Amino acid sequence: MADQNLVENDEPLLVAKSLSKSFGRIKACRDVSFSLYPGEVLAIVGESGSGKSTLLQMLSGQLAPSGGHVSYRMRDGVTRDLTTLGEAERRFLFRTDWGFVHQDPAQGLRMAVSAGANVGERLMAVGWNHYGRIRETASDWLTRVEIDIARIDDAPRTYSGGMRQRLQIARNLVTEPRLVFMDEPTGGLDVSVQARLLDLVRSLVAELHLAVIIVTHDLAVARLLSHRVMVMKGGRVIETGLTDQVLDDPREPYTQLLVSSILPP
Amino acid sequence: MNAPAYNFAYLDEQTKRMIRRAILKAIAIPGYQVPFASREMPMPYGWGTGGVQVTAAILGPQDVLKVIDQGSDDTTNAISIRKFFAKTAGVATTTATDEATVIQTRHRIPETALNENQVLVYQVPIPEPLRFLEPRETETRRMHALAEYGLMHVKLYEDIARFGHIATAYAYPVKVNARYVMDPSPTPKFDNPKMDNSPALQLFGAGREKRIYAIPPYTQVVSLDFEDHPFEPYRFNAPCALCGAENSYLDEIITDDKGGRMFVCSDTDYCEGRQAAGHHGSLSAAPYKEKAQEASNG
Numbered sequence: 001m002a003d004q005n006l007v008e009n010d011e012p013l014l015v016a017k018s019l020s021k022s023f024g025r026i027k028a029c030r031d032v033s034f035s036l037y038p039g040e041v042l043a044i045v046g047e048s049g050s051g052k053s054t055l056l057q058m059l060s061g062q063l064a065p066s067g068g069h070v071s072y073r074m075r076d077g078v079t080r081d082l083t084t085l086g087e088a089e090r091r092f093l094f095r096t097d098w099g100f101v102h103q104d105p106a107q108g109l110r111m112a113v114s115a116g117a118n119v120g121e122r123l124m125a126v127g128w129n130h131y132g133r134i135r136e137t138a139s140d141w142l143t144r145v146e147i148d149i150a151r152i153d154d155a156p157r158t159y160s161g162g163m164r165q166r167l168q169i170a171r172n173l174v175t176e177p178r179l180v181f182m183d184e185p186t187g188g189l190d191v192s193v194q195a196r197l198l199d200l201v202r203s204l205v206a207e208l209h210l211a212v213i214i215v216t217h218d219l220a221v222a223r224l225l226s227h228r229v230m231v232m233k234g235g236r237v238i239e240t241g242l243t244d245q246v247l248d249d250p251r252e253p254y255t256q257l258l259v260s261s262i263l264p265p
Numbered sequence: 266m267n268a269p270a271y272n273f274a275y276l277d278e279q280t281k282r283m284i285r286r287a288i289l290k291a292i293a294i295p296g297y298q299v300p301f302a303s304r305e306m307p308m309p310y311g312w313g314t315g316g317v318q319v320t321a322a323i324l325g326p327q328d329v330l331k332v333i334d335q336g337s338d339d340t341t342n343a344i345s346i347r348k349f350f351a352k353t354a355g356v357a358t359t360t361a362t363d364e365a366t367v368i369q370t371r372h373r374i375p376e377t378a379l380n381e382n383q384v385l386v387y388q389v390p391i392p393e394p395l396r397f398l399e400p401r402e403t404e405t406r407r408m409h410a411l412a413e414y415g416l417m418h419v420k421l422y423e424d425i426a427r428f429g430h431i432a433t434a435y436a437y438p439v440k441v442n443a444r445y446v447m448d449p450s451p452t453p454k455f456d457n458p459k460m461d462n463s464p465a466l467q468l469f470g471a472g473r474e475k476r477i478y479a480i481p482p483y484t485q486v487v488s489l490d491f492e493d494h495p496f497e498p499y500r501f502n503a504p505c506a507l508c509g510a511e512n513s514y515l516d517e518i519i520t521d522d523k524g525g526r527m528f529v530c531s532d533t534d535y536c537e538g539r540q541a542a543g544h545h546g547s548l549s550a551a552p553y554k555e556k557a558q559e560a561s562n563g
Contacts, residue, residue, distance in 0.1 A: 088411045110419070117422045124422065125415025131425055131491040153426045 019068035043222035046232035099172030099180035105164035162193035284322035291479035296441030314472025316388035331365035336373040336531030379465035389471040394448035508539035
């Protein structure tokens with residue numbers, strides 16, 4: 001069993017090979033390659049317009065790349081190119097083995113439907129048909145993301161920004177995905193709420209052995225969560241490496257600028 | 266001068282062919298919503314323009330037509346549509362379920378069991394069962410195509426979370442032929458079991474939304490539910506006040522402004538048939554009529 005785990009972790013979960021995307025004459029993303037291993041947290045940092053979100057959309061199969069490939073190791077161990085997946089397979093992957101946490105919770109949640117149903121939706125989509133068990137699992141997950149069980153029947157409209165974001169995380173993790181994409185998950189939250197959310201994400205990632213690709217412009221988020229950092233500028237990856245290495249000893253002038261522009265505490 | 270101003274059954278032959286093609290496709294793919302070029306009809310949307318077009322397309326000179334609205338043969342909507350076809354097609358009309366070959370209905374399935382020689386045509390206001398859960402039409406079509414129906418259970422979940430039981434009482438979603446989830450139009454869920462394995466052909470027409478769908482005879486129709494909250498048809502627990510029926514769907518009728526009410530069969534033909542056969546409920550006028558007759562005779 002241990003051997004098998006070793007082999008499993010030895011192979012990358014997701015591989016991007018010279019990905020590029022252009023919108024007309026604009027090259028949003030050029031020649032991005034990397035591998036992501038199970039349980040690894042990769043932060044993609046860079047300023048607005050550097051191609052982070054475009055890259056994330058290509059990696060999660062929502063946008064077809066103009067060049068290059070993304071391949072993903074499925075639960076059955078077979079690595080497949082995302083472009084060869086049918087729409088049904090891709091959508092199934094998206095709601096079982098993957099999660100996507102949006103910056104704006106309204107995009108990732110059904111705002112008019114109760115929190116319990118929001119968490120339970122993925123379970124019902126994969127064929128759970130027992131109300132009691134769905135509700136039990138939903139309350140379990142609400143507890144894990146520190147939402148009061150008494151609010152399980154309230155719609156997320158009535159939730160605060162931080163709670164919405166935690167609910168979104170619960171909704172994504174309920175099917176025990178192996179890979180979660182996060183697009184600026186702490187954007188628009190105040191600092192103390194951000195800190196609690198990051199703390200929660202960090203413990204969940206460790207507990208569930210999640211692989212995460214997180215897009216952020218906040219270097220503090222990258223420092224707290226990620227193992228590795230990719231710095232993007234003008235659609236290119238200009239620097240990549242271990243988080244502490246890149247942030248404490250940046251090599252590229254742009255990265256140095258980025259790091260030095262953080263206000264000292 | 267003697268030529269009628271319009272074609273048999275109002276619609277022109279090309280339109281009927283177009284509708285028949287849509288109907289054939291709908292029958293071939295049970296529960297699938299087939300788009301069709303719905304026409305303007307001489308009545309407002311919401312009065313059964315979809316059902317009327319389907320009826321017009323399938324009606325032949327030998328057919329006997331029955332039209333019901335909320336179970337009743339005698340409401341405005343039912344009478345006008347019946348007259349419409351009596352005038353434009355010259356077909357025989359009836360109120361008796363077992364004499365009819367085509368039955369156009371709004372909100373009910375007759376209590377009398379249907380047979381293989383009958384077609385039931387439903388008037389449908391909103392054909393898309395996922396409409397209020399997913400606003401995008403492109404997305405709902407994709408969900409149908411990929412049979413992604415988790416969202417339908419979210420609605421039932423919400424019902425239980427809020428009311429403790431599945432509170433959806435009409436337009437209760439069903440799965441047809443183990444494939445497509447379908448909205449049975451606003452029939453009470455009491456009628457859902459009648460759709461399953463029915464010997465009669467069931468056609469659904471939505472005029473404003475321009476969709477036709479169908480359940481062929483002897484097709485499996487399952488109402489969606491949870492294992493621990495199974496589907497239950499709802500019926501107010503009382504006998505019909507006029508005919509005493511214990512198993513028919515009841516309408517509540519307010520009789521005064523002091524809280525008085527009575528429950529009677531919503532299917533008027535069924536109720537009258539039972540009364541004619543000698544069944545009486547607690548508020549039936551029959552005994553008084555007999556007395557009055559005896560008095561006038563004697």
